[in-house]
Amino acid sequence: MKKQKAIFYILLCWLIFSAPAQNPEMGKQKNTDWAETGLSVKQEIQIFKKCYPEVSFELSWDEKVADWKITVGNYNKLQSYYWCDGKYLPYEEIKNKDKYWRVISRYENKVLDPADFTPEMTERIREFSSNRKTGKVSSKFIFCGIYDGLTRLSTEQHIKQIPFLGRTVNAHEYLETKLARVEKRIQAESQKNPEVKKFLDELYSTEAYNWREIRDVKTRSFHSYGIAIDILPKMWGKKIVYWGFEKNNGNKDWMLIPLSKRWMPPKAVVDIFYDEGFIWGGTWAVWDNMHFEYHPELIEASKYKYR
Structure with missing residues (x-):
């Protein structure tokens, strides 16, 4: 039974729920259990910085939107995204956040039998x-x-x-x-x-x-x-x-x-x-x-x- 539950969880990894972002004035974010909410925004930004050292990731709180803002810099360009519970969406897509999965979710290097x-x-x-x-x-x-991949032209460069x-x-x-x-x-x-x-x-x-x-x-x-x-x-x-x-x-x-x-x-x-x-x-x-x-x-x- 334990084995079946473990396999079932991996199969449904795309259904992980996210924790809401907090205003930094409200105290330190809770480091919650991944099975329920995933990593905090600060943890994920540290992961991105480690994995893409050539790229800059700046984190700030946007009072008007009441969410974390992540500014990504690469190839002499800056692009901004909002945390949106780990979905990293541009401002115009915030209203559609329920359409998207999290960017970072549990990954298991294991074949499902x-x-x-x-x-x-x-x-x-x-x-x-x-x-x-x-x-x-x-x-x-x-x-x-x-990756400077906003358009086909920019990507193919x-x-x-x-x-x-x-x-x-x-x-x-x-x-x-x-x-x-x-x-x-x-x-x-x-x-x-x-x-x-x-x-x-x-x-x-x-x-x-x-x-x-x-x-x-x-x-x-x-x-x-x-x-x-x-x-x-x-x-x-x-x-x-x-x-x-x-x-x-x-x-x-x-x-x-x-x-x-x-x-x-x-x-x-x-x-x-x-x-x-x-x-x-x-x-x-x-x-x-x-x-x-x-x-x-x-x-x-x-x-x-x-x-």
Whole structure:
């Protein structure tokens, strides 16, 4: 029962509630339990500062709005966002804050095994995947400040051809050194790990930048910021790589597909990406096993402990 509850909580990580911001004159913010409210604004700003040292994050209290204001500075530009219970929204979006998820939520570097799902878990995933067009969306506004990604024009000024795993990938210039470290470590691992060598030998494509919305959600994909990368093997069709392909083909029980029938990168490869700040889509309830995103803030936040 404890194991099922733990799995259920991870599946519903996107449903974490947030604590309201406090005026600093009212005293020190309470460091609340993540399972109920998440991190405080001051904790999250420290996480952003640690994960993006090249970017400035200034925190101030806006009396008129009665909320924290975060000013993000990068590429000689300043952009401001409001805390909004961890959603980091521009002023004009405050009125729509109920449409968005938190920016930082619990992330577990762990694959969910459908063999452990209860009927209730299965239905919650099915319901979530069916309502993605009309449900809440992830808030990505603060990443426009971090990556100068407010428009397609500003974004593409920072897209660069980066050598990666024997190919060239179009990605945000911010990832150049990160991908270089990932590549170096994967190549070194392939010299002693046959599974990783096989992964490299069977690699078909690496794709990153693509200005588009997520297929079934009305919000920009992280590919459109150039910080997400898809890695596909040559013969991926022999296994299933992405939940949406199965759902669109009429498989209503796509979430119950055994792990043995899903293509996955070697664990050593996933761990290397994770160590360098990338999360893997194979850990999501709506799994995307070819997909990696640069989100060091989620990995850093997962290190925090709570009462």
